[in-house]
Amino acid sequence: MFIRNAWYIGAWAHEVEQAPFARTIMNEPIVFFRDHAGKVGALEDRCCHRAAPLRFGQVVEGGLECGYHGMVFDGSGQCVKIPAQDKIPAKACVRHYAVVEKDEFIWIWMGDPELADESSIIDYPFHNDHERWPHKHAVYEIEASYKLMVDNLMDMTHVGYVHKSTIGGNPNVHVDAKTVVTPGDNGLKYVRWLLNSPPPATYSKVVEFKGNIDRWAEFEYIAPSSIIQWTGGIDVGKGAQENRDQDGVAIRVFHGLTPVTETSCLYFWAPAHGFRQDEPQITEALYREIDTAFKEDKRIVEAQQAMLLSTGEDRTVDLVSDAARIQMRRVMQRLEKESNPVD
């Protein structure tokens, strides 16, 4: 069951060039392309003539040309040319999707395009500010439900076990940290402070701390599948809890999970750093560190998905550390019901 009436990240803006580019989202084959005016379109990747994938075609004047028998479709999915005949039948059209290019994302609305409201798209200005928040973009293909990937980001006690040798460090530090969860209408926020704790390997590589640090991790879940992370650390004794705008580590990560099938998804992520901004090697090093860590997540969550598929979803036990995760799932379930009315 998918939540269709919502915006998802369909691609990074830089991924969509003029050449058609295909992706499956919610089991639907979609072809993205950029027309001669630079506007991004998203159509069903299936010609209405004989079902050939449109991704084998090319962008021409007027739209996207099928690579099999040459029909051309505009951004609304309407056929505007059939090479060997003059009259275009009314039913010669393919499904189109509402798409918006914003903050370096291509957002796609998977429900009825008439209901797509651009004003409800998340603002993420950091991606437009490469000077203060330099960053790189990544996308993974994950063999697990997007729900399990969101789960993973809602329970930070995993950090000390899954990421022992990367961003984790001592497990107890993460286990002992208090988590304050604040529910919201369309998601939730939670904040964790790891006060007076040793900096993890990743941090020490990029900033020279004096000793222990006050470290925070703030996560905002915006349903159905975006997570905005703000993480950092400052030397102990500088009053980090009152003012985080000081020298130290400050990282903002956008996590976007887009369902491919019920049990696979795309994971779009980008880490932006608010320190040593004029050093491109830091952007690169941070990206590499996080790439290593997120592949640790990918590995365990994919194994978890495979296990759930072979042994069923029941027989699980909720723990105290699942508070944010359970809250998140409640929001998700409400939206699933709204998006899939029984009548």
Added chain:
Amino acid sequence: MFIRNAWYIGAWAHEVEQAPFARTIMNEPIVFFRDHAGKVGALEDRCCHRAAPLRFGQVVEGGLECGYHGMVFDGSGQCVKIPAQDKIPAKACVRHYAVVEKDEFIWIWMGDPELADESSIIDYPFHNDHERWPHKHAVYEIEASYKLMVDNLMDMTHVGYVHKSTIGGNPNVHVDAKTVVTPGDNGLKYVRWLLNSPPPATYSKVVEFKGNIDRWAEFEYIAPSSIIQWTGGIDVGKGAQENRDQDGVAIRVFHGLTPVTETSCLYFWAPAHGFRQDEPQITEALYREIDTAFKEDKRIVEAQQAMLLSTGEDRTVDLVSDAARIQMRRVMQRLEKESNPVD
């Protein structure tokens, strides 16, 4: 649904040597072999003892010996030897298929062998005339229904899009060509003339034309799955439409599609050239050119099949250029009904 009571190409003659050679046709595992007298046999590739595939065996005096426990079967599928016992039970036999070696093809009848009528096999004398029609044989495994492959050969407007850089050339030339379709009892013929048109890249490589040419493409569909193509081009002004037996390009291609499963098939093809016959490098060059072009067909038709499998067969729109294809499908459907009676 398959058309069983018909002849199909099971293999090229040169593929069947004494060593057993297995192929799946219409979901049935079949083993071809050549006995000590040189006669080709085709049996169910499944020993009647414990279902071991007979392809692991060897040809011995009397027939094909199973490689597991040594039972021997003759060309009619009857067991003629059981190593550890004298009496051969009546039910110790495997299914056999009627096969005929002719014109370098191994034709196989997939229905009741009693109904197999050799006189109904297509004559293709060009394969026996290597001097006037030198040629090479090919076979592809195609991940698509044989029907989609026949479809592809019934609508030539694809040539300008799929084969743009090989045998295609300017798409408009193909789109504008008139097609005359002549239905027949057991198939159809269609002829296309591309008058006063530039020769495609493939033609110019093998014959030096003065300028534009009169180009023809003649296709005969013989149900259920053979297509005989005669294609060529002659300098403009030589009256090609009245007499095609002049200097220029002349190519005959046999296309045979044999169902493996409902959604996969074998594609046997061989191009024979009626010009520069004493130059083996032309035979090779022509084969390479066509191999490249037919792999373009393979790529798009396999993608079309995958799309039909994931999105269903409905929601398609017939175009004017589908005339021959629709006629062909009518013949196919009639034969499917005859071959699969409801009662």
Added chain:
Amino acid sequence: MFIRNAWYIGAWAHEVEQAPFARTIMNEPIVFFRDHAGKVGALEDRCCHRAAPLRFGQVVEGGLECGYHGMVFDGSGQCVKIPAQDKIPAKACVRHYAVVEKDEFIWIWMGDPELADESSIIDYPFHNDHERWPHKHAVYEIEASYKLMVDNLMDMTHVGYVHKSTIGGNPNVHVDAKTVVTPGDNGLKYVRWLLNSPPPATYSKVVEFKGNIDRWAEFEYIAPSSIIQWTGGIDVGKGAQENRDQDGVAIRVFHGLTPVTETSCLYFWAPAHGFRQDEPQITEALYREIDTAFKEDKRIVEAQQAMLLSTGEDRTVDLVSDAARIQMRRVMQRLEKESNPVD
């Protein structure tokens, strides 16, 4: 249908080190590990919290720690630690399996652990006597039912066909050998004597015979899936049938088949030789020879399984040489019924 209330080989002892080691048996994901005291445990490879596989964890004081959120389980499957909370819920546990380390095997009981009776495990003292019976261990993953693998060992007429160039030799020698089958309560024994026959290639490589030999093959099937083989050969005229404790070839092979799914299994085998025991190169050479031969079995039995899957299990014919096999299947079916009562 599996026979659960029985002991199977889960692993060779040397395979289970401290690091967790996962295997699927009877469709169940199992993780083996060795605790700090050296005791082997076997748990369901699925954490009770969120179903992450426990194989990603590590052995700690007290048991096996999950690699996702750090829960620890002891050898009985009981959770003994949850990092972020003090109280451990009663249902926080995973399934455990009875395991016994004996004779270099890790035996596992796939039914109710309460019913596991260690005294019913096969004795195989040869594995503890490396001086008189040097040997090496192997395990294959077989894409076929364990039943087909046991079948294969119950009909030795296959040796001359499948192993023509290795342990086989002349097929007629094997076909003509008399087989004496002795049924037992929990299996059967059969003995074959190939009197005054040429030694096979494998034998001649390791022992210098004067000419023909008297060769025996003794197989004991112990339900559900162990086969103990004693094979050898002695120069003709030495009275081998009365006394097999003479110079020549003497090989003991343990065969253990453990179901992974209905149509795949693990094949544990180890050949021990009772001649030239102080020459490690003989141990190695014998292992290599048998490895080659058993891969011939693997190849044909996997092809047989694939054929049975695609064409069904009916339409087979029993031969005279199937006597031991049919007897074995009767025992197996009785145990299947006992282990899967209808009510």
